[in-house]
Amino acid sequence: MNQPTDSKAKPPAVAGNSGKASSALTDWEKRILGPTLAKSPERQKEFTTTSLYPIRRLYTEADLDGWDPASDLSLPGEPPYTRGIHASMYRSRLWTMRQFAGFGTAEDTNQRFRYLLAHGQTGLSTAFDLPTLMGYDSDHPLSEGEVGKCGVAISSLDDMEVLFDQIPLIDVTTSMTINSPAAVVWAMYLAVAEKQGADWKRISGTLQNDILKEYIAQKEYIYPPEPSMRIVIDTFEFGMKQTPKFNVISISGYHIREAGSTAIQELAFTLRDGMEYVEWALRRGLKVDEFAPQLSFFFNAHNDFFEEIAKYRAARRIWYKAMTERYKAQNPRSWALRFHTQTAGCSLTAQQPMNNVVRTAIQALAGVLGGTQSLHTNSLDEAWALPTEFAATIALRTQQIIAHETGVTNTVDPLGGSYFVEALTNEVEQAAWDYVRRIDAMGGMVAAIENGYPQREIAEASYRYQMAVDKKEKIIVGVNDYVTAEKPLEILQIDESVAHRQAARLNKLRADRSSAEVERRLNALRRAAEGSENLMPFIYDAVKAYATLGEVCEAMRTVFGAYEEVAIT
Amino acid sequence: MRMPEKRIRVLIAKPGLDGHDRGAKVIARALRDAGMEVIYTGLRQTPEMIASAAVQEDVDVIGLSILSGAHNTLCPQLMKLLHEKGMQDVTVLVGGIIPEADIPGLKQAGIAEIFLPGTSTQHIIDFIHKRVAQPR
Numbered sequence: 049m050n051q052p053t054d055s056k057a058k059p060p061a062v063a064g065n066s067g068k069a070s071s072a073l074t075d076w077e078k079r080i081l082g083p084t085l086a087k088s089p090e091r092q093k094e095f096t097t098t099s100l101y102p103i104r105r106l107y108t109e110a111d112l113d114g115w116d117p118a119s120d121l122s123l124p125g126e127p128p129y130t131r132g133i134h135a136s137m138y139r140s141r142l143w144t145m146r147q148f149a150g151f152g153t154a155e156d157t158n159q160r161f162r163y164l165l166a167h168g169q170t171g172l173s174t175a176f177d178l179p180t181l182m183g184y185d186s187d188h189p190l191s192e193g194e195v196g197k198c199g200v201a202i203s204s205l206d207d208m209e210v211l212f213d214q215i216p217l218i219d220v221t222t223s224m225t226i227n228s229p230a231a232v233v234w235a236m237y238l239a240v241a242e243k244q245g246a247d248w249k250r251i252s253g254t255l256q257n258d259i260l261k262e263y264i265a266q267k268e269y270i271y272p273p274e275p276s277m278r279i280v281i282d283t284f285e286f287g288m289k290q291t292p293k294f295n296v297i298s299i300s301g302y303h304i305r306e307a308g309s310t311a312i313q314e315l316a317f318t319l320r321d322g323m324e325y326v327e328w329a330l331r332r333g334l335k336v337d338e339f340a341p342q343l344s345f346f347f348n349a350h351n352d353f354f355e356e357i358a359k360y361r362a363a364r365r366i367w368y369k370a371m372t373e374r375y376k377a378q379n380p381r382s383w384a385l386r387f388h389t390q391t392a393g394c395s396l397t398a399q400q401p402m403n404n405v406v407r408t409a410i411q412a413l414a415g416v417l418g419g420t421q422s423l424h425t426n427s428l429d430e431a432w433a434l435p436t437e438f439a440a441t442i443a444l445r446t447q448q449i450i451a452h453e454t455g456v457t458n459t460v461d462p463l464g465g466s467y468f469v470e471a472l473t474n475e476v477e478q479a480a481w482d483y484v485r486r487i488d489a490m491g492g493m494v495a496a497i498e499n500g501y502p503q504r505e506i507a508e509a510s511y512r513y514q515m516a517v518d519k520k521e522k523i524i525v526g527v528n529d530y531v532t533a534e535k536p537l538e539i540l541q542i543d544e545s546v547a548h549r550q551a552a553r554l555n556k557l558r559a560d561r562s563s564a565e566v567e568r569r570l571n572a573l574r575r576a577a578e579g580s581e582n583l584m585p586f587i588y589d590a591v592k593a594y595a596t597l598g599e600v601c602e603a604m605r606t607v608f609g610a611y612e613e614v615a616i617t
Numbered sequence: 618m619r620m621p622e623k624r625i626r627v628l629i630a631k632p633g634l635d636g637h638d639r640g641a642k643v644i645a646r647a648l649r650d651a652g653m654e655v656i657y658t659g660l661r662q663t664p665e666m667i668a669s670a671a672v673q674e675d676v677d678v679i680g681l682s683i684l685s686g687a688h689n690t691l692c693p694q695l696m697k698l699l700h701e702k703g704m705q706d707v708t709v710l711v712g713g714i715i716p717e718a719d720i721p722g723l724k725q726a727g728i729a730e731i732f733l734p735g736t737s738t739q740h741i742i743d744f745i746h747k748r749v750a751q752p753r
Contacts, residue, residue: 306637
C-alpha cells in the first residue's frame with residue numbers, strides 16, 4: 049500500500065498470498081476447523097464490532113496481502129506514524145492524565161481542580177455549563193435551571209480568575225471544552241495568564257474550538273457556519289503568533305461517536321473536519337506549516353477493543369497522508385496526529401453502575417494501546433449525574449493502574465504486526481477515505497453539513513445500534529441481560545443556589561466595572577465583526593474590561609445572526 | 618397488521634439548552650416505525666414553545682428528552698402551561714438522565730413516566746399503547 053489514498057481494503061475472503069501459507073490455511077480449514085465446527089458450531093452466524101462492522105474468524109498473513117510493513121507500518125516516531133508519534137512512547141513519558149471536571153461555581157470547580165492535581169493528575173480539563181457553552185450569562189432567562197449543572201458557570205473574567213486561583217498556568221496545561229464561544233473563553237484564560245505573569249509564548253493547553261462537530265453532533269452552536277469558521281481561523285492566526293505552544297483546536301470525534309456514529313464514521317468525519325479547517329486556513333492565506341503543528345485531535349474510546357485501536361492507528365496514517373499529499377506540509381510536526389482520548393460516556397449504564405469501572409478500564413486500555421497523548425477516564429456514576437469525588441478518584445486511579453501495574457507501557461505499540469490489528473487498521477482506513485471522498489464530492493464538510501449528510505449517517509447508525517440492543521443481538525450486561533434488582537447510587541446534586549450566587553456576582557460585576565468602557569469595546573468588536581479583521585484582539589479587549597461572556601457573544605450575534613438547523617429524524 | 622382508525626400523535630421535544638439529541642431522534646423514529654404520528658420540535662425549546670406546539674398539533678403524548686439536569690425546573694413549568702391551556706389530559710413522558718431521587722417529585726408534578734438510560738424502545742411503545750388505549 050505505497051500509494052496511500054489508493055490503498056485497497058482487504059477482501060474478507062482469504063486471498064491468494066504466498067501459495068504455501070494459503071495452502072496451509074486451506075488444509076487447516078479442512079483438517080482442523082471443519083470437524084471442530086461440526087462438533088461445536090459457532091455461537092452466532094455473524095460476529096460484529098460495537099459499530100456492527102463484520103469481523104472474520106481468523107486473521108492470517110493472507111489478510112495482509114499487499115501490505116508493506118516498511119511503508120504501512122514503519123517505526124514509531126516515523127511516517128506514517130501507524131505505531132505512534134514518538135519513538136519511545138510511554139517508556140519516556142506517560143500520557144497526560146487529564147480528567148474533565150467542572151460543576152457549580154468557579155469556586156467549586158477550583159477546589160475540584162486542586163483536589164485532582166493533589167492526587168496525581170497531570171493536566172486540567174474544564175467542563176463548562178450549558179449557558180456558558182451557548183454564550184449566555186448565568187442570569188439570562190434561558191439559563192434558568194441549567195446554571196452549574198453540566199459544568200462550571202463562567203460568565204466573565206471575574207469567574208475565570210476564581211477558577212484558576214492558586215493554579216500556576218505556566219506549569220499546568222489546561223484543556224477547555226468549549227466551542228461556539230471558544231474565542232471568548234480563551235481570551236479570558238489568556239487574561240488570567242497575563243495577570244499571573246505567565247508568558248503566553250510558554251503556556252500550553254488545548255482549546256476545543258471545533259465548531260464543525262457541533263453542527264454534526266453535539267449541536268451547541270450559536271452562529272451560522274461561515275462566521276463560525278471565520279472565528280476559528282482567527283484563533284488559528286492569533287495562536288500561531290501569540291501562543292505557539294497552545295493547541296488552538298481539538299478536532300473532535302468524541303461527540304460524533306456519542307451521538308451514535310460508528311467508529312468508521314467517527315474517524316472519517318473527524319479527519320474530514322480537520323481537512324476542512326486546514327482548507328479554510330489556507331484560503332485565509334495562512335501557511336500550512338505555520339498553523340498545523342497547533343492542531344490536535346480528540347477521539348472516543350468505546351467498548352470494542354480492537355476496533356478502537358485500529359481507529360487510532362488509522363487516524364495517524366490518514367492525517368499524515370492528508371497533510372503531505374493534499375496540503376504539501378513540509379514540517380514533520382504538521383504530519384503527526386496528536387490526540388486526546390475519552391472513554392465512551394454513552395457506553396456507561398445506569399444499571400449496576402459499578403460495572404462501569406470495568407468498562408472504563410478496558411476502554412482506557414484501548415486508548416493507551418492506540419497511542420494516545422492524553423486520557424480522560426469516565427466515572428462510574430455518569431449515567432446518573434456529574435461524578436462525585438469518590439467516583440472521580442476511581443476513574444483517575446484506573447489510569448494510574450494501567451500506567452504502573454499492567455506493563456503495557458513497557459514497550460512501544462505492543463500490537464504492531466498483529467494480523468488482526470493491521471488488517472483492521474487497513475480496512476478502517478480505507479472505509480474512512482471512502483467517506484472523505486464522498487464529502488469532497490459534496491463540496492467539503494460545511495456543504496455536507498448544510499445538506500444534513502453526516503447528521504443523517506449518524507442518526508441511521510444510532511438507530512441500527514439501538515435496534516440491535518432491543519433485539520438482544522448486542523448484549524449489554526445489566527441492561528438487556530444479567531439484570532438484577534439494585535439500590536440507588538449516591539450522586540452529586542447541584543442545587544439552584546449556584547444560580548443565585550452567580551446572579552449576585554454578575555450584579556456586583558456590572559456595578560463595579562466601567563460601563564462606558566465596556567460599551568466602547570463591544571462597539572469596536574461589532575465593527576470588526578462587520579469587517580474582516582481578526583476578532584481575537586477585540587474579544588480580548590472586551591473581556592479585559594469585564595464585558596461578560598453573554599455580552600460579547602451577543603455583540604457578535606447581532607452581526608452574524610443565529611443558526612438554526614433543519615432537524616432530521 | 619391492522620392499523621387503528623386514528624393514529625396516536627406524539628410530540629418529541631428537547632427542552633432547555635442541551636443539544637444532545639441522539640435519544641430524541643431514536644425514540645422519534647421508533648415510535649414512527651410503531652405506527653404513531655410523531656412531530657419532533659427540534660432543539661432548545663422553551664416550555665412555552667412546547668406547550669404551544671402540543672396544542673397546535675393536538676397530540677396525545679409529549680415525550681421530553683432531558684439530559685442536562687434541568688428537569689426539576691423545566692418539567693413543572695411545562696405542566697403548569699399545559700394546565701393553563703386545557704391540555705391536562707395529554708400524557709407527558711420524560712427520558713434521559715434523571716436521578717432516582719427526583720422521580721417522585723416529577724411524577725407529583727404530573728409526569729406520567731420517566732424512562733432512564735437502558736430502556737428499550739419497545740417498552741416505551743408498549744407503555745404508550747397501554748396509556749393511550751383509545752386515541753382521542
